[in-house]
Amino acid sequence: MIQMSAYGSSVWFKRMVQAYGSSVRLDHTSLFPYFCPMNYLFGTKHRFNSYSGYFKKTFGERVQKITVDAGFTCPNRDGTLARDGCTYCNNDAFNPSYCNPQKSVAQQVAEGIEFHKVRYRRASRYLVYFQPYSNTYAPLEKLKNLYEQALRQEGVVGLVIGTRPDCVDEEKLDWLQQLSEKYYIIVEYGVESIYNTTLERINRQHTFEQSAEAIENTARRGLHVGAHFIFGLPGESHEMMMDSVKQVSQLPLTTIKFHQLQIVTGTAMAIDYQKHQEDYPLFSFEEYIDFIIQYTERLNPDFIIERFAGEVPPRYLAGPGWGLIRNDQINIAIEKEMEKRDTWQGKYYKP
Numbered sequence: 001m002i003q004m005s006a007y008g009s010s011v012w013f014k015r016m017v018q019a020y021g022s023s024v025r026l027d028h029t030s031l032f033p034y035f036c037p038m039n040y041l042f043g044t045k046h047r048f049n050s051y052s053g054y055f056k057k058t059f060g061e062r063v064q065k066i067t068v069d070a071g072f073t074c075p076n077r078d079g080t081l082a083r084d085g086c087t088y089c090n091n092d093a094f095n096p097s098y099c100n101p102q103k104s105v106a107q108q109v110a111e112g113i114e115f116h117k118v119r120y121r122r123a124s125r126y127l128v129y130f131q132p133y134s135n136t137y138a139p140l141e142k143l144k145n146l147y148e149q150a151l152r153q154e155g156v157v158g159l160v161i162g163t164r165p166d167c168v169d170e171e172k173l174d175w176l177q178q179l180s181e182k183y184y185i186i187v188e189y190g191v192e193s194i195y196n197t198t199l200e201r202i203n204r205q206h207t208f209e210q211s212a213e214a215i216e217n218t219a220r221r222g223l224h225v226g227a228h229f230i231f232g233l234p235g236e237s238h239e240m241m242m243d244s245v246k247q248v249s250q251l252p253l254t255t256i257k258f259h260q261l262q263i264v265t266g267t268a269m270a271i272d273y274q275k276h277q278e279d280y281p282l283f284s285f286e287e288y289i290d291f292i293i294q295y296t297e298r299l300n301p302d303f304i305i306e307r308f309a310g311e312v313p314p315r316y317l318a319g320p321g322w323g324l325i326r327n328d329q330i331n332i333a334i335e336k337e338m339e340k341r342d343t344w345q346g347k348y349y350k351p
């Protein structure tokens with residue numbers, strides 16, 4: 001008998017049924033060995049559902065993200081919910097140099113495309129990434145104007161919109177749904193943790209339930225949804241973090257991003273860290289590789305993993321770091337270790 005997996009309706013699954021008949025159990029766990037080592041279940045050479053593979057499948061080629069700063073703020077900074085922001089937040093540490101809210105979105109996109117053309121000649125299509133602060137935190141008319149400026153640029157095929165779960169509403173999501181008929185639209189929510197005690201401690205000013213609701217409301221409209229999580233937040237044990245994978249895997253997500261906690265200069269967390277270092281379960285590089293592999297083994301294999309870890313420039317670090325290591329080097333280390341352990345995303349996933 002075929003046991004239906006999370007892949008029951010996929011083209012891949014149907015091909016496997018044609019190839020192997022209906023007498024075998026067809027899911028990631030059982031079929032992986034048949035495709036090892038070159039033809040992994042995710043349709044790429046990777047042992048996880050990779051972002052690059054996803055874009056190749058979706059667009060048939062590499063797509064470059066162009067980050068813009070549209071001058072948003074967030075309710076956790078402007079006094080609506082709080083003034084101090086999340087305790088770890090310092091947006092300056094993450095903004096590319098060509099992002100400047102003094103320039104129009106149209107100009108930033110044009111300059112971003114030029115910048116990337118010189119560095120990555122292969123890309124001819126672009127997604128505009130509204131990244132800093134909460135990029136749906138404005139009246140709909142203003143959002144329309146900003147997003148449309150981006151979409152009018154040649155080569156732009158869609159938007160990546162980073163925001164908080166409490167900064168979307170039915171009206172905005174309905175309009176994004178209309179936009180998604182012509183463009184690729186993904187809304188990325190900062191969820192950070194499933195534990196409300198943690199969210200309170202880092203002053204997120206929203207709960208996990210609000211995140212889950214926003215994600216559901218977005219996915220229900222057929223929009224792509226991304227989520228961001230941080231590992232190493234104060235008060236969370238490694239067991240709590242590992243355990244969270246069950247709830248995270250139930251969310252209707254398209255993509256997921258992980259970051260190891262890094263203590264950034266100029267933040268409230270940097271001060272708290274000096275006083276309560278024992279509360280911060282920060283990962284060494286080796287510990288994190290081990291942790292994230294075990295987490296990935298338990299993660300829903302349908303999720304596209306956009307990032308396993310983050311890179312804050314060392315000059316912004318107010319706590320221990322991993323030195324000058326690039327994101328692609330982290331990915332290589334993770335994949336090498338996965339290969340050594342003969343494991344893959346979703347190996348131990350239980351729907």
Ligand code: SF4
Nearest residue numbers: 074076085086089133
């Ligand atoms: S992390 Fe995001 S939500 Fe938190 S203060 Fe910074 S911009 Fe606002």
